[in-house]
Amino acid sequence: MKFEYVLLGLLARRPYSGYDLRKWLETEGQFVWARAHHSQIYRKLAQMETDGWIRHEVDAREGRPDAKVYRLTPSGHDVLLACVHSPYEPPSRFQEIDFLARFSITAPLDKEAAIRIVETELDHRRAQIAKNRNRDRTLHYEDPLPELDQDLDRQVHQALHELGASAMDRWVAWLERTLHRLTEGKPVQ
CATH class of the missing domain: 1.20.58 (Methane Monooxygenase Hydroxylase; Chain G, domain 1)
Structure with missing residues (x-):
């Protein structure tokens, strides 16, 4: 299974920032995916956004750096469901x-x-x-x-x-x- 499908599956639950995705993968997700370096997560998010599967909004945070919060697009929804229905x-x-x-x-x-x-x-x-x-x-x-x-x-x-x-x-x-x-x-x- 490709890492981008794991990320799409997480974004099907709710919007996440890259940091929150990394935290989830390190804790609850440790049995779902092998360790993912933060650079890998951000590279995949950038590629998925370029492909039109996700979009981001900037979440302004007082006293901290702003965060990009990612959501599925209709195209990302379709890609995720195609993965779900593909043969195992x-x-x-x-x-x-x-x-x-x-x-x-x-x-x-x-x-x-x-x-x-x-x-x-x-x-x-x-x-x-x-x-x-x-x-x-x-x-x-x-x-x-x-x-x-x-x-x-x-x-x-x-x-x-x-x-x-x-x-x-x-x-x-x-x-x-x-x-x-x-x-x-x-x-x-």
Whole structure:
């Protein structure tokens, strides 16, 4: 998911200054988007304004520098909805920022599209589990380095598999709960 769609999704909620967008991304938005440097935010806002997706008004502030407050334009609204309704392709790794950003933007704008995203992600992860959970994970060694501790290597490999399997199971359980809440009309927690 492109960063500009995250910004459009935030501006769908309310007008924001660049500073307020950065503060939101650093706190509430830390699970929606990886750290965004303030220069990246301002560059994207400038490009989005050039593209006609947003506009700004100057908010005069006494004793502080004036702030540009950004709002969606009708064109930005259309671009955001096109993103919301575009097909979702699950990334190879689960819990990627792409799903989290896409879901957080889509759910409040189109519940049915959010359901499709969760179903797609859930189907993909279940298929990954079916394909990989019980595969042969035997490590094979041929002329390993003398320092390589094969027993420890096997233990670490097994521990990492257990960690990954557990994390995947928690992810699938969260997707299942979220899908149930979306389809039963209960709020997503």
